[in-house]
Amino acid sequence: MSGRHTGQPHTHTVEGTDPQLYVGVHEPESDSGLRPVLLLHGFSSSAKLNWEDTGWITALLEAGRRVITVDLPGHGRSGAPEDMDSYSPSRIRADLLQIAFDAGVRPLRDGDPSSGLDLIGYSLGSRLAWEFGATQHELVHRMVLGGPNVADPLADFDLVAAQRYLADGTPITDASTAGLLKLAQMLPSNNIFSLLSLVEAIKGEPFDPAEAVPHMPMLLVAGEKDERAASMPDLAALGAKSGAMVEQLVLPGRNHTNAITSRAFKQGAISFLGV
């Protein structure tokens, strides 16, 4: 990967504490002159798994885009802070704003294609992107939201059952909780306890897409067999109702796990953001 990593966790303090987020900045060989693209990965994934190994960073660099990646707290190469506040979606959005500015992103200016920021999110990253776009309309130019959902599946996560399972192996009855925990435990780079902190913080700030709706153009993408993104049309309707231009792309035969490598997804996103 031809990227330049900052080499250490992000150390700019926000609200007085260090979020310990690992930021990667990847420069294209020939720059298209377009604004950078910030990539937000999903729950129990990482910038590497969600964007690098799947070919996204290479594809975006080849399209001449400057790419910024960040590992969410407790994920990938980011730290796993002990305080619950570091995991709240509102705090993460504040950290993302700081990261964007530190990477040289500046507010949108008419007629300047290098100004502002494009966002691509997947799953939990799409929720964060939706909220970020809604509150940062002077910064975000366009967004691509993969595997999106009107409600956050993590909000229904049975934390008590998960903790009991981790403590003594008591089986988890809720299938969604069991599935998410299994996913979280698969990756050695995950800090399982900080992931549970993230879940707890999300339960404290559940996703309410109607509360703040982004107005910039959006492309919503999901696999045809993605049950977690079954409500994508509702999200699209919400955006359209408030005046945003919303396009939808359904990937035949793909599910929530394997939609991410799809070439149609990448090409759709690159062309949607290439203006």
Next chain:
Amino acid sequence: MSNSTLEGGAAASTSAATPASTTVMSMQQALNRALDEVLAENPRTLIFGEDCGRLGGVFRITDGLQAKHGAQRVFDTPLAESGILGMSVGLAMAGFHPIPEVQFDGFAYPAVNQIVCQMARMNYRSRGTMPMPITLRVPSFGGIRAPEHHGESLEALFAHVPGLKVVSPSNPHEAYHLLKYAATRPDPVIFMEPKSRYWQKDDVDLAHCDANDDGASPTGAKVQREGRHLTLVAWGAMVARCLQVAGLAAEDGIDIEVLDLRWLKPIDAEALAASVRKTRRAVVVHEAPLTSGLGAEVAQLITQSCFDTLKAPVERVTGFDVPYPSGDLEDEYIPNIDRILFGIQRVLEYKRG
């Protein structure tokens, strides 16, 4: 070889025609042919190493040999250089002539114990009852933009070990003859193949190694280009570069002799003396780092024999005292044409007193 057809009066009378025994080959093909012939001639030779068998080696040097001579004689080993060399020592004790390969120079390090403590001294230790006829092929030196541990020059390290012989061919012709010769020695020989020259194609005279030879052994150094004003001493891949430099120097009116050392242990001190006694100036060129490199040994041998007539101290143009760099920096590390020309200029300008 321009002068390889000269075999005294009789051969000279057949004019400049290329002898029937000459053919154009890459160094890969020349080494492959030498190994093929050695296997055919001596049933006790065995070839093995990582990917040497089925794949035919990462550089194709052993290509086709397993199919022709069988998997009992040409075979793959696990990724364990200490095992490859340890097995070689045992096979040599049992009367075989192993020709092991370590896939890259840097991979010889894990086998240093076997090479230094067993292979090099078993004959000495056994008072001559256990000769070690082992020919260790080591694709060596840099120049192919390879990753770490794939561009090292270990000649000084091996030359320092009593009991080892070290040799490095500079072109396809030398590669064929030196490997055939090394593979018939009763002693361990480290055969350092200049991997950046593997693809070079040139004339190979299969019948004769050196001018006026009588089919005898290709020992000692060899003058690859004659000159009057200065001797460039080199081995392996640097010989070709020095020949280029000699061509350029001729444009400036400087007549340079290029001495291909070939054998790095033992070094042909007489050939060094003979050349520098004539030219009175010498520059030695190698890829290995400067400090304690073989260039120091060469400079001392020249000084020892030619001190009275040398016009300048022997100059060294070498790699730097750093680990071999990544491919992007390789051209800065390996002595290039300009660095060698500067070295020559320093010697030409030198004034006593």
Next chain:
Amino acid sequence: MAEISFPLPDLGEGLIEATVLEWLVAPGDQVERNQPLVEVETTKSAVELPSPQAGKVVRIHGGPGDKINVGEPLIVLEVPDNTAGIVGTVPKEEAPKRRVRLSAVLDED
């Protein structure tokens, strides 16, 4: 020309197999080093596998939905003989270039 077969690489973390999602190249295609060859899915994630070497695609193994074990053949490439299996790059033979010129008054004593 030589044919080289590339097996499904070790995808790390103890994974022993992967399912082909979609091939991005077909027999006859010329591919460059690092060009994406195929999307595969493991029990943990979906990944795009880049080509380990430049060459022409001779054969691909497994269609969408097929499982391939780590170490089993994935793709066969045709490559020029002199690059087959090599680590590094074949150096180019170029005419010597120089910036330095020699100057000397040689006394022939």
